Amino acid sequence: MNAKMYGDEQAVRKQKGSNKASRQRTVFLIVAIAPSLLGYLLFTLYPNLMSVYYSLLNWDGLTDAKFVGFDNYVSMVKDKFVWRALYHNLLYMIVVPALIVFISLLLAYLLNNKSYKENSIYKVIFFFTNVLSTVVVALLWSFIYDGSFGLLNGMLELFGMSMNDFYWLGDTRTAIWALVIPMVWGGVGLYVVIFINAISSIPKSLYEAAYLEGARPMSILFRITIPLIRGVIRVCVVFVILGSIKGFEIIMILTNGGPEGSTDVIGLYMFNLAFGKEYHNYGYASAIGMFLFVILVGAKLIIDKFYPEENVEY
Structure with missing residues (x-):
């Protein structure tokens, strides 16, 4: 019984260590990728999506924009x-x-x-x-x-x-x-x-x-x-x-x-x-x-x- 309990305890510790390593890896990836991803979303994806929206407007950048569809x-x-x-x-x-x-x-x-x-x-x-x-x-x-x-x-x-x-x-x-x-x-x-x-x-x-x-x-x-x-x-x-x-x-x-x-x-x-x-x-x-x-x-x-x-x- 003692050997079995010791084995179960080792398995639990191993599982906890694996979960901790997985969390650390996830945190590291988030910290490493977040700046680049944020920059891509802010300076590439967002302007491109806004360009699609602007292409449907008649707008000179100063006056009120007018929606013209595909004109x-x-x-x-x-x-x-x-x-x-x-x-x-x-x-x-x-x-x-x-x-x-x-x-x-x-x-x-x-x-x-x-x-x-x-x-x-x-x-x-x-x-x-x-x-x-x-x-x-x-x-x-x-x-x-x-x-x-x-x-x-x-x-x-x-x-x-x-x-x-x-x-x-x-x-x-x-x-x-x-x-x-x-x-x-x-x-x-x-x-x-x-x-x-x-x-x-x-x-x-x-x-x-x-x-x-x-x-x-x-x-x-x-x-x-x-x-x-x-x-x-x-x-x-x-x-x-x-x-x-x-x-x-x-x-x-x-x-x-x-x-x-x-x-x-x-x-x-x-x-x-x-x-x-x-x-x-x-x-x-x-x-x-x-x-x-x-x-x-x-x-x-x-x-x-x-x-x-x-x-x-x-």
């Missing part, structure tokens, strides 16, 4: 400026990510597989563009594109091409393409560093075996490097595409959608509708924001469909 969405479908901005978004979504990923991957491959003495300096130089703020990058390229004393026109004149004070950002034929260069220039540095770290994790023995078999550098890049870092490339593609859809800071500073709306994008059009100097309509701007949200979700689903996530084992 803002009907107006958006009929708004030709929305579809023009969407076309520019799609153009940037195709061109900018392709250039950023290709250039970043090529530079990372060269820096990782070529024993240049200046490799460490090159890494700092490439990443330097990401240290600069978007405003600084935009102002820098505004001076480069300036028609009177811009660096680009000066370099072209050195090669015998007289531009006659041509302003690259002031012409509808060149403005949209001129914006691609600062977008790519400002985004390459970060992804060079990411790809360098990804490539450096590939076992050197794979490259050595390929070189012994007589493989050329470009064959190694496309048959070994790219397949083995496919997952990293996929993540970078997602970030660049989604960033190119919703980003508009450089465009706002350099052209503000001009000339004649030739560089306008969805995000900038929405911003000007809500906070512009002449027109304030938070309801209509919120409806366009919901449209932008649908585009972002659709882009992510398309990427998942045609570029599925794969696990790679060395």
Whole structure:
């Protein structure tokens, strides 16, 4: 009996200890997760839900709001400026990510597989563009594109091409393409560093075996490097595409959608509708924001469909 009572007492103590550990774990998880969860609810979920509500109103932010139902969405479908901005978004979504990923991957491959003495300096130089703020990058390229004393026109004149004070950002034929260069220039540095770290994790023995078999550098890049870092490339593609859809800071500073709306994008059009100097309509701007949200979700689903996530084992 004593042995049985002792065993029951041990089981009770063990159960109490387990319950105490479980409570401590629960308290720890609540304390650890609560700040992040509260921040998400307060600064992400709540504003998004309010945007859905605002999209059903006719409201300028000052006067009394008027409920208009889905009228803002009907107006958006009929708004030709929305579809023009969407076309520019799609153009940037195709061109900018392709250039950023290709250039970043090529530079990372060269820096990782070529024993240049200046490799460490090159890494700092490439990443330097990401240290600069978007405003600084935009102002820098505004001076480069300036028609009177811009660096680009000066370099072209050195090669015998007289531009006659041509302003690259002031012409509808060149403005949209001129914006691609600062977008790519400002985004390459970060992804060079990411790809360098990804490539450096590939076992050197794979490259050595390929070189012994007589493989050329470009064959190694496309048959070994790219397949083995496919997952990293996929993540970078997602970030660049989604960033190119919703980003508009450089465009706002350099052209503000001009000339004649030739560089306008969805995000900038929405911003000007809500906070512009002449027109304030938070309801209509919120409806366009919901449209932008649908585009972002659709882009992510398309990427998942045609570029599925794969696990790679060395």
